[in-house]
Each structure stands twice: as structure tokens, then as C-alpha cells.
Amino acid sequence: MSDFEDLEAEWGFATQAIRAGQVRSTEQEHSDPIFATSSFIFTSAAEAAARFSEEEPGNIYSRFTNPTVRTFEQRLARMEGAEACVATSSGMSAILSACFGIMKTGDHIVSSRSIFGTTTMLFTKFMAKLGIETTFVDLSNLDGWQQAIQKNTKILFLETPSNPLTELVDISAVAEIAHQHDCLLMVDNCLATPVLQQPLKMGADIIIHSATKYIDGQGRCMGGAVLGREEIVGTDIYGFLRSAGPTMSAFNAWVFLKGLETLNIRMQAHSVAALELAKWLEHQPQVSQVFYPGLESHSQHALAKSQMNNFGGLLSFELKGGKDAGWKLIDATEICSITANLGDIKTTITHPASTTHGRLTLEQRQQSGIADGLIRVAVGLEDIEDLKKDLALGM
Numbered sequence: 001m002s003d004f005e006d007l008e009a010e011w012g013f014a015t016q017a018i019r020a021g022q023v024r025s026t027e028q029e030h031s032d033p034i035f036a037t038s039s040f041i042f043t044s045a046a047e048a049a050a051r052f053s054e055e056e057p058g059n060i061y062s063r064f065t066n067p068t069v070r071t072f073e074q075r076l077a078r079m080e081g082a083e084a085c086v087a088t089s090s091g092m093s094a095i096l097s098a099c100f101g102i103m104k105t106g107d108h109i110v111s112s113r114s115i116f117g118t119t120t121m122l123f124t125k126f127m128a129k130l131g132i133e134t135t136f137v138d139l140s141n142l143d144g145w146q147q148a149i150q151k152n153t154k155i156l157f158l159e160t161p162s163n164p165l166t167e168l169v170d171i172s173a174v175a176e177i178a179h180q181h182d183c184l185l186m187v188d189n190c191l192a193t194p195v196l197q198q199p200l201k202m203g204a205d206i207i208i209h210s211a212t213k214y215i216d217g218q219g220r221c222m223g224g225a226v227l228g229r230e231e232i233v234g235t236d237i238y239g240f241l242r243s244a245g246p247t248m249s250a251f252n253a254w255v256f257l258k259g260l261e262t263l264n265i266r267m268q269a270h271s272v273a274a275l276e277l278a279k280w281l282e283h284q285p286q287v288s289q290v291f292y293p294g295l296e297s298h299s300q301h302a303l304a305k306s307q308m309n310n311f312g313g314l315l316s317f318e319l320k321g322g323k324d325a326g327w328k329l330i331d332a333t334e335i336c337s338i339t340a341n342l343g344d345i346k347t348t349i350t351h352p353a354s355t356t357h358g359r360l361t362l363e364q365r366q367q368s369g370i371a372d373g374l375i376r377v378a379v380g381l382e383d384i385e386d387l388k389k390d391l392a393l394g395m
């Protein structure tokens, strides 16, 4: 490890988010350069041979390593407190790469039921095709996690807080269950980001990110990352990525680097705005329940306070009038964007029962708590009074 890297480890979180991983070129640029190159040249045939045989470190080809992407990986690794990070082309390819890197046919996954819809699809349709089965459990029920573990279980997978109902689980408790059975705990930390929650410090083994969301923060690029110990992420997961190819582009890495530089202040601002909107929603007569971990009324508020630094930008609420009231409210908005994306400085609004959870049967939706009158808002950074007026238009 170089002296420079030792120095970075001493920096505070905000300094790491702004400066970690940067290596200036001979041009002495201030902002990070975009290395838009697919391959790298060698000074001699002997150097080429040494690079290919891995006797000598260095760039060969951007599917393996790229300097802009590496800066992003090192910066995010600092922020999560991880030894290693590999960047990927999307959040889904991060999950795919982690699964392929760690598991083989006959292995088993125990996953929270309340995960991103496409992750459920990846597990049940595609991992199952390779002979890797998944058992789904309720996120916050620790006995359920314990009981679902089999002899061949390799991974426990979860998101906390969940989307859209903001349910939590005690990460260190699930990590303990995982380790009792020689399993790895994989946490999708996309919603919280390392600003609000650092699961590796609570015992998780692997972190997944969709950089598409808050890390970008302005809805421009697709990307993802896998983080964890060097012996897992730096070898098997990196090895899969290098062979299979879902790598992050240098341009996207550069956009995400700019995103990381402002992630700290954005997540704090999203949290302030979401809490204010959640409190306001609790006073609206048309609203029967508000789901936001920062509210005193949230059943896991104490856990949220102990495990998270702040409560994030995502909330949901249930309207008494069911689906008709939900669609009316969405259609009446003039500022909120009607889109299922989240993590943007522009506020987005969704009706989960007919979009993100529309493929579930009514029974499955009821089991997951996705009521017909449920509305999800990913609170952006517009003026909060404008957002209140916008939501009041259709109530």
C-alpha cells in the first residue's frame, strides 16, 4: 500500500467522498480525466508479456481495468469501508456478477421478499435455471431467516430499508445468523448509500449498489458496484466480470465520481425534505398511513436511529380511497415526475400496485403489504412547499 493510500484511510467521510482514489496524470488536471480508451499500450514486448502474465500490475484493456473506473471503485470502497470494489454496467449486473462469482449449481439463496422486483426475477427465473434455488422470507422476522437456511445455503440477501414500505431489519443480527451457518450476507445498499448506512461495519460481507440511483443523483447513467473483502470481490467476482464483460464505461464512472462528490450533502438534504413531507402527509385527512423510518410513528424508528445516520429520501403513504384515489392524486400532480425511478433530485411518484408490483397477484400484494391506495414518493430537492401543494392538488 502506498503512503498516499495510508493517508486516505485517515480522512473523514466527506473528504474521502470528494478526493479518495484520484491519481493525477502528467497534465496536472484538477477534475478527474475521462480515460476514453479501450486498450493501453506497452513500451516493449517484454512489458506486454509481464502484464498479461500478471507479473507486473498495470492496464491492458478496459474490460479489465480503466483508470477512471478505478478511481470510482477506490472512492466508493473508502466510503463503504471496503477492501475491494468492482464497478459494473448496472445494479443488476452487480448482483449477477456477485452471484456468479460466489455460487455454483446446487447452492441456495435465502432472500428477503421485499427486494427490487428485477432481483426477484433474476433469482427465480435465471439463477433457478442454473440450479440455484431461492427461499424468500419476511425481511424483519429473524426466526424466518434462521429457519430458511439449508445445508447448501451460500448467500443471505436483503435490502434495508425496503422499497416501498421502508421496513428495516437489524443488519448485525442477520449477519450473525449468516456466519453461524458459514453463509455470506449480501446487502443491496442502494437506497441508503454509504452516507446513511455502512453495512460492512455491521458484519455484512458483500455490498451491492445500483449507482443509477442516488450515486448518480441526477438520473443520467446506468451503473453498479460490488464491494467487500479482497479475497472474494477482488478474485472471484472481479474474475467473472473480466470474463463476462458487464464493465462500467469510463464516461459513466466519471459521472458517478461527480455524484459521489455531492452524495453526502444530497442525502442529508433528501432526508430533511422527506421527513418534512412525511410529517405533513400524516396530517392529511385522506391519508390513512405514512411509511417513513424517520417518523416517530414508524414501528422500527428506534432501529432506524441506531443503524442509520439519517432516514433517506424514500417514503410511501396509503390513501383511504384506494386505487382510484391513488391514480387521481398522481394524475393531478404538475411537478412530480410519474416514473418508477428513484434517487434523483427531481421528485418521482409511483403507484406500486399497478406498476412495480403489478405482476404480483392480489394475494401476493396483500401478503407484501402493497395496498391499492399506496403511493410511493422518492422525494427530490425542489422547494418543499411546492411539493406539498403538488400532492394536495389531487387529494
Ligand SMILES: *Cc1c(COP(=O)(O)O)cnc(C)c1O
Pocket (backbone or CB within 6 Å): 090, 091, 092, 093, 116, 119, 159, 188, 190, 191, 209, 210, 211, 212, 213, 222, 223, 224
Ligand atoms: C434500481 C435498483 C437495482 C437495479 O439497478 P439498475 O442500475 O437499474 O440495474 C437494484 N436494487 C435496487 C434497490 C434498486 O433500486
